[in-house]
Amino acid sequence: MPSGGSSLFSGFRVLGLYSNHVPHALRYHKKHREFYLVTAVGKCFHTYNVNRLGIVSVSNSLSDDISCVAADRMLVFAAAGRLICAFARNKEVVMRYHGHRQEVRLLLPLGDQLISADSAGDVIVWDVQGGDVYLRLQFDPVTFALSAMMHPSTYLNKVLLGSSQGALQLWNIKTSKLLFTFPGWSAGVTVLQQSPAVDVVGVGTATGRIIIHNIRLDETLMSFTQDWGPISSLAFRTDGPPILASGSPQGHIAFWDLERRQLVTQQRHAHSTAVAAATFLHGEPLLVTNGADNAIKVWIFDLEGGGARLLRSRQGHSAPPTTIHHHGNDGKNILSAGQDGTLQSFSTVHERFNKNLGHGSINKKKEQKKKKGLSYEELRLPAVTAFSSAAARQSDWDGIVACHRGRLATTTWNYQRCTMGAHHLQPPVTGRDAIATVVDITSCGNFAVIGSSCGRVDVYNLQSGLHRGCYGNDVKAHSGAVRGVATDTLNQLTLTAGSDWLLKFWRFKTRKQEEQLKLNAAPATMMLHRDSGMLALALDDFTLLVVDIETRRVVRKFAGHHGNINDMTFSPDGRWLVTVAMDCTIRTWDLPSGCLVDCFLVAMAPVGVSLSPTGDFLATAHVDSLGVYLWTNKSLCGPVGLRPLPADYQPAVETLPGVTVDESEQEVTSEEVDDTYESADQLGAELVTLSLLPESRWKSLLHLDTIKRRNKPVAPPVAPAAAPFFLPTLPGLTPQFASPTATDQEAQVRLLEPRFSPIDRPLQLLKDCGPSALSVELTCLTSEGGGANSLLLAFIQMIDSMLTSGRDFDLAHAYLALFLKLHLRSLSQDSVAMAALFRLSSRLEAGWAELQATFDQSLCLLSYAKSALL
Structure with a gap:
């Protein structure tokens, strides 16, 4: 059977991708009078306005992941592998530079030239406009492994190069001459940064030492030592106070006073990973940072003592998400739990509605944390493995319950306050090494049903956090680990599935077992569609079962996946069941016909899936990807012909969707390009165009007699006073001066004017x-x-x-x-x-x-x- 793409879903956009380990580039647009930030995300880069951190442009994708970016007044340069591309309007590739034999690591725009360096020691100076090689330098990585590059201010055609061996070299790229060699400070150079003072540069080393050096006099003015490892970035403040900011691989930022030559303050855990780059905005007390933790942050210095606080940020998961669910009934918010231990909410409407509920902690009270003497990392709870949310009573108490890796106690979270809740739900008696595996919140939002690996299924009250009982006569609902729990709409039934191959039906209030169903294999996950009463079970043998909870019989059985089924979701009307598995397929099963109606492949195995309550978007999370991907449901936009797919159907690979630009943000364009758009007189034959005349010109044409009678003057007209001079005017509604009589020469010129269409002149x-x-x-x-x-x-x-x-x-x-x-x-x-x-x-x-x-x-x-x- 020939392969085909998805007939039901099409890629729309990805949520939660902002930055990676590549240092950002900052540019100032004179026409807009605004700073713009460029960050690399995989094979493309994003452009944000620093004022609001709103995304204004997404570049076209390159063939490989971007390794470094740089920007000047007109263009943005990005290197991917051995190729360097110049982008105009932050989107379109206008020039490609071929010549490197290894991966490009450094880029430096310098006027009409671009300097690039690769991992093999090749330094090439390019002509930006023509793409020709102006100069090529070769360095031996054994003696001078290039690690940093900068242009000293006011040094014409000069570039300063730093090496991993510690030495520095000053080159004239016009004459191709080595002007001076600095022996260094017995440590590899990681960062070179120009200071506000001419001839003075900041040098960051791999040992954590910061040197402020005068390259004209070859004199070290001062030095500092950072205790957090190598210097990952340096930035000088230019709005008054002589402050130097240094980033570290641990995510901390130190601020040094250059006058008093001491540490002023420090910003610990500014990023959860290494600080990729830090840049002060020129003339403003603002610091922009980005890191590999998928975060962009803007810090403002308005605290006493010179400290900084977070002004605005855009951040997603720093580790791939594992579980996603839509929250609420409007389908506009997606809750996502990641391997980084955070619980976040992504809005499908606009990024400003995103929420970060943060990390779970062992104890919320700071006084108790200090008494225990635990470190910042020890207080964090492990990553969330499963969670359930309900919006019914979220205004009154916590509406989210989450299970954590390796822990029996579950935590509650408050969506509206964006914090961890007040309760830790833990059974009163349990065995050793038991952990919470699954959780479900009732439709009323009052109770939480939690299953554990020891076979217990417990009920808790969410308002008080008290334990309300457990299922099973011997305190265990299953003889093995509980793989799924669910409650119906009216809180009449509780359904549990365990590794003992049993599906059990319980009365919710009395917690007495009514019936059990023997399965063909151990269930891996379970999903209940409350409105239709259909229960889907994914088994370890890669098959799917659909059980009607009213008749308590298996009504559908599906087979076709070739790997572990990671997650599944129902359509709002209960007609479709969408499943994702480790075989990298996303399959849609039609329950009434019992057939597979849609199937497509993705590059990375999906681990989570959720279809919005309105049915408009399908959200997926994938292995080794930090984003949440949205797919549009084509059936809402027009008729979709769905037919059963044959058993030998070979699905085609669908490209994962990318980031889209918010239409409310302003597109960044080049400063010298005229972007004025002139609309056509008529857009199409099937459309009509209205005139631009006011309504008073044509709306009252049929009522002129009535208007004249109503506006008839009472007194006779009075002649106006004689004016000292007059200019002849033409009769009409719009005042116009009469032109003098045309001469014969002017009349001949008018005859040469282009002719109008027959109706243009009278109209x-x-x-x-x-x-x-x-x-x-x-x-x-x-x-x-x-x-x-x-x-x-x-x-x-x-x-x-x-x-x-x-x-x-x-x-x-x-x-x-x-x-x-x-x-x-x-x-x-x-x-x-x-x-x-x-x-x-x-x-x-x-x-x-x-x-x-x-x-x-x-x-x-x-x-x-x-x-x-x-």
């Missing part, structure tokens, strides 16, 4: 007339008014041309209405004119019918969108 004259003047012009078309009867037919043809072109739709109808009011009696006696009017009438009816159909379609779509939001 423009009618547009310039006011309502009264327009009425006079149309009245004078007949022979009684000084015109000719042939002009009536010409006017009808002009209206027909206007309707055919679709332009000035409102004027055509208004002019035609006034024309018929004035001349219908005389037109009825002209057979040629009447034939033209009949043709015009048919065109009017067809045009209005097409326009009405378009209106009805738009109103229907708008009504559906409003009902979906409600």
Whole structure:
């Protein structure tokens, strides 16, 4: 069977991707008067405005992951492997630079030239516009392994190179001469940064030492030592206070006072991973940082003592998410638990609605933390392995319950306060090495049912956190680990599945077992669709069972996956079951027909899936990926022909969706490009275009008699006072000065002007007339008014041309209405004119019918969108 893509889902966008280990680039746009931040994310880079940290542009993808980025006033340069690309408008590749034989690691724009260095020691100076190689330098990695590069301020055509051996070299790239060699400080150079003072640079080393050195005098002015390992970044503050910021691989940032030559303050755990880059905004007390923890942060220095606080940030998971679920009934928020131990909420509407619920902690009270003497890492709870949420009572108490890796006690979380909750739910008596495995919150939001690896299933009250009982006569509901728990809509039934191959049905209130069902294999996961009463079970033999909880019988059995089924979700109406597995497939099963109706492959194995309660988006989480990917449900946009797929169907690989730009943010463009867009006169033959005239010009044409009677003056007109001079003016609504009489030469020049279309000139004259003047012009078309009867037919043809072109739709109808009011009696006696009017009438009816159909379609779509939001 030939392969095919998904007929049901199409990639839409990815949520939660912001940054990686590549240092960011900062650029200032003079026209917008705003700073923009460029960060690399995989094979493309994102551009954010620092003012709001809103994404304004996403570049086209490269063939490989980006290893470094740099930016100047006009272009953004990105290196992927051995290729360097120049991007215009932060999106389009306008130039490619080929010449490196190894991976490019460093980029430095310098005027009309670009300097790049690779891992083999090759340094190439490129001509930015032409892409030609201006200069090539070769360094031996054994003696001088290039590790840092910068351009000293005011040093024309000079570049300072740092090495892993510790030495520095100053080169003139125009003359290709080595000007000076600095012996170094017996430590590898990791960072070179220009200070606000000329001739003074900051040097960061692999031993944690920071040297402030005058390269003109070859004199070390001062030095500091950082206790957190190598220097990952350096930044000088330029708005007044002489402060130097240094980043570390542990995520801490130290701030040094260059006048007092001492440490002022420190920002611990600014990032959970190494600080990739830190940059002070020129002339502002703002510091921008990014790291491999998928976070961008802006710090402001407004605290006493020179300290900084977090002003704004964009951050996602620093480790791949493992479990995702939609929260609430509107489908706009997705809860995601990652391997980094955080619980986060991503909004499908806008990034400003994202929430970070943070890390779980052993004890929330700071006083008890200090008494125990535990470190920051020891207080953190392990990653969340399973969680359940309910929005019914989240305003009253905690609405999220989570299980943690290797722990029996479960934690509660508050979605509205974005914090960990007040309760730790733990059974009163349990065996050794037991851990909580699954959890479910009742539809009313009052109770939580938690299953553990020892076979216990316990019930807790979420308001008080008290234990309300357990299932099973011998305190154990199953003889093996509990793999799934679920409660129905009315809190009548509790369903549990265990590794003992049993599915059990319990009364929720009495906690007595009613029935059990023997399975073909041990269940791996379980999902209940409460509205339809369908229970889906994924077994360890890669098969799926669907059980009707009313009849308590297996009603569907599906087979087709070739790997462990990681997660599954129901459609809102319970018709489809979407499953994801380690075989990298996403399959959609149709329950009424019992067939596989959609299947497609992805590059990375999906580990989590959730279909929104409104059915518009499918969310997936994947192995080794930090984002949450959204797929559009095509069936909501138009008819989708679903048919059963054969057993030998070979699915095609669908590309994972990328980041999309928010339309509310401003697109960053080059400063010298004119971005003025001129709209066409007419967009399409099936559309109509209204005139730009005010309504007073055409809406009152049929009521001129009434307006004249109402506005009849009471007193006779009075002659105006004589003016000392006057300028001749033309009659009309818009004041215009009369031009002098044209000479013969000017008349000849006018004859050379381009000709207008037959209707453009008279139509423009009618547009310039006011309502009264327009009425006079149309009245004078007949022979009684000084015109000719042939002009009536010409006017009808002009209206027909206007309707055919679709332009000035409102004027055509208004002019035609006034024309018929004035001349219908005389037109009825002209057979040629009447034939033209009949043709015009048919065109009017067809045009209005097409326009009405378009209106009805738009109103229907708008009504559906409003009902979906409600």
